[in-house]
Amino acid sequence: MAHDLIVFGEDWGAHPSSSQHLVSHMAKEREVVWVNSIGLRKLSLSMGDATRAVRKLGAAFRRKAPAPRVAAPGPVVQPLALPMAESRMGRAVNRALIGGKVRMAAAGLKRPVVWAALPSAVAALGALGEHGVVYYCGDDFSALSGVDHAAAQRMEAELVSRADLILAASEMLASRFPAHKTRLLPHGVDAALFGTPVPRPADMPEGGPVAGFYGSLAPWIDLDLVAATARLLPEWRFVMIGAAQTDLSAIEGIGNVHRLGARPHAALPGYAQHWDAGIIPFRDTPQIRACNPLKLREYLASGRPVVSTDFPALNGYRHLIQVAQTPEGFAAALCASLTDTDGPGRQAAVAAQSWAARAAEAAAWIDAL
Template identity: 35%
Template sequence: MLSSHTILCFASGYDAPPTSKHHVMHILAERNVVLWVNYHASRVPSASASDLAHIARKLRQVFAGLNSPRPNLHVLTPLVIPLPASSIARRINRFLLVRRIRRALGHVRSGPVQLWSFTPDVAYLLGRFGEEKVVYYCVDDHSQFTGYDAAQVLRDEEELCRKSDLVVTTSMALQEAKSPWNPNTILVPHGVDYDHFSRAVKEDLPAPPDIASIPRPRLGFFGLIRDWVDLDLLAEVARRRRDWQIVLLGDSTVDLTPYRSIPNMHFLGRKPYADLPAYCRQFDVGLIPFKINELTRAVNPIKLREYLAAGLPVVSTPLPEVELYGPSVNVAKGPEAFARGVSDGLNGQAGASRRAARMEAMRGEGWLAKVEQVCIAAALDQGHLS
């Protein structure tokens, strides 16, 4: 495992719900110092309420200075002009970023610097911090996100891939797309916080009040509700089966008004990560209702492993990475097939032995093993193996 280094991490907001970047950096921070730079310059913001709230929150973080939410991990939110297509904005951003990051590194640096980026648009910053290694950790097809300049993202990403020592991808589609730009491109599927989510089977885990009042069976989803979540599919399933309750946890960037009037669809908002096992215990089936498009064909949903670690039967739309799990997941296309998948999850897959098998399949898929795989593949340890 890598140790005694300073990891300069470029990623989107640290205060967002935990995803792969959080798990990876938390593990690295156990033996290294991590400087997490909140960086999100590829997307052009809109005047929507969610974007305005994000801007306000980020400005507060900018003026708050360096934040240290856990030992050896420091979060910096620099001021960035969100105009990725503007050469003038890029020059200003480069000047401001480099100066601010160098100052922060001066305060927290401990050992040689390695740059790890979860965002595709930092190639113009490479070489500015004396980094000995560059790792691009690609978890999404960033060019397909709504609000992004796809052509610019791809140009930036190609440059970053070509200049990186290692490109890590989390799905076969991403590996296939990035390999032509860098032969040192590897596939490392997401891990799972097994100890955390397996707590869902504990009988003494109390039911959160807001879900306890909802009748069973409960079909559950947690995560950000964005334009890739097929709410129309869920609404049709809800209309077909009024006795099923569909429960969604998470912030939303889409208009939920048309769905709130459906009596058996429940939007409970974002929940703390620490509380997710308690909610999983109250789910009868875990849902992955993603639309099938260029973005989701490349996605490897972490929630699949989290549901399975919690012992839940899973029903998903036909995402390529999910289909690899075969009998562990009911893959269904369209409302009728999706409803059949749920019925099978509620009946044929509900037994204790099936639950134990799902959990056991996830036991060896922890994040530590994934981080070790990345470090070894990149020869990042260089004498620091232990």
Template identity: 30%
Template sequence: MGTAATGREDQMTAHRESSHKSFRLEGGFIWFVAQDWWYHNQAHSDFQLMKEVSRLAPVLVVNSLGMRLPGQATSTNPRRRIWRKIRSMTKLLRRPLKELPNFHVYTPLMLPIYGSNGLLARLNAALIRIQVRIVARLAGLNRDAAIGVTIPTAWPVVAPMRRSALVFNRSDLHSAFPEADGAWVEGLERMLLQHSDHVLYVSHELMLRDEDLVGERAFFIDHGVDLEHFQREGSVHPELAGIPNPRIGFFGGLDDYVVDMALLEETARSLPEASLVLVGDATCSMAALTELPNVHWFGFRNYDEIPAFGRGFDVALMPWLDNEWIQHANPIKLKEYLSLGLPVVTTNYPEVEPYRDHLRVARREDFAAEVAAAYEDPGDAEERVRFVRQYSWTGRAEALLHLIGNN
């Protein structure tokens, strides 16, 4: 296994050297992400892409501008969400990764104004725009930087900004987010679809939906996986030592608009001999799950800890809801599970099609039975690892830079 791992690392290095020789992004890249570096999962595509791009040019990641003001009627744990965003703002401009000195992260000071295009909203956009321009210069970017947008609420900020190219990273159907004003967000998405030089997709279903509006500006980039981070070889997290096998697990955000929490509960009840391990922050009550004796919830954990938890799973779970969000999504989690060599059981969604030979796709009523079958017959872990090696983030970043270079 040591020889295989070394070969994989050499291949990644070769990819990066090739990128350095072939692509240049003279002005740098400003990227308005849909997450926050300081409290969300750092495996998200925005962060992974920009980490790779920063090997070639200065990058400024602008943390999520949000899509709604947290409140009792619109979100769970609103006080906690407001407080963590305030703390994020206090961090100002930082370079969080010593090994990537060109990778900068910034959370702008902003007013919580959503669902409006009025005077205050325009002033708020101008305030954010001024901050971003100043901070971009401090980070070594010039006025011809390319701009990327994942969060649709960045449109009023970037619309008048000078740039070499505008890229809309259409990674999700944000207007289907149940806690936001869908019609307002859809309007922002439409502006980005109309005015961007390139529109990136990870979902063929969403790409097809936008085909008439986007045309030849569409580019299917797909998600990658951090192959160095999610390696099968390595230690199991020590906190799993006292939890009996078989362990069926999930890592990532436990969001009740994406994850079928009732299905998790039903699975734990149906398989009392299995330990259900959950690793991730929750945006909903976990009481119904944690009261079960075979459920173990570890809450939010740093990105560095996630592979060690995953290595302790006997089966990895993807229990998605059947809603519009998931129908147009492509969860990165699948490739991370496969990179760890884990057998995977998932509910059905369109983007799972290319992976059907490497996992189990279950109907909701058969989910627990398929999980049990997976830990009884886990299949070939090495084959899963070999399959997913083609999906490096280096390759995704190279494709993005090539696209921008041909702008």
């Protein structure tokens, strides 16, 4: 019998996370209540944090939430909670605030299991009438940028002890948890979305080969590497798609670097299919060593060549990717990609790794609890 799900994840529709992909498929056979994020961020006086706080407060008190850009698999709950509350009183307040609101939305669920994609979900455990707890670990919260690491680690340790099943997105993450209840669940890919030909976007730069990246322009992106490579290859166009989440001065003022801003997920195949090579210029950090980026399989599903810095999640795909660490190496790999014709091989390598297949694995483990 399928367990219904109470999912604690990031804000629904904010970006197409692995939890959203997986739960969307599992929702075809079970009811789902989605609980928007309970913060893990360090509190600051920044305008971004203030705006986020006002938005969440407004959503928590709004009688009816606005329709998300992507249809949710069930009711979406915006909890009102004290961020990173660890005191006995703070935890009691959050347990009451979150539990009451979620129980109302989940009143009709059958044998619900909590899917906790954020350690902060531990605040509500035991107050929801859950039949089990799954910790879905897709990131290294002890190293994730912008997170209160010490508090996140304490919450994660408690969540791990209370979880009946732990699903880890990478081998490095899986190695940190008790083996008897941990399963490796690598990310999947929408191979049909990224492999079905679509027109070239009108804002794709002309006048030379294009190297492209999409994703958050965050501290773990090596913008110095991008800048130096762009200067070595003035005939290339470097397209950077994504919201700015760090200082971008390293790439500002370079004529062949084009920032296009964020784009909807459904629009990304048009870029990935029509640039000459996709790039993954990650810095070497603990967070990156533990990551399993969605864009890796999406780039491969598009069929275009991929040039990347080195990190463990490339294992299994290294024969399809050119790995470089220096601007000179990146430039040489990009030039070599212009004669690369193994698009079918890249697409074949990820064809069977669909989100539907990954969700079926997760569902089987959950329903066996």
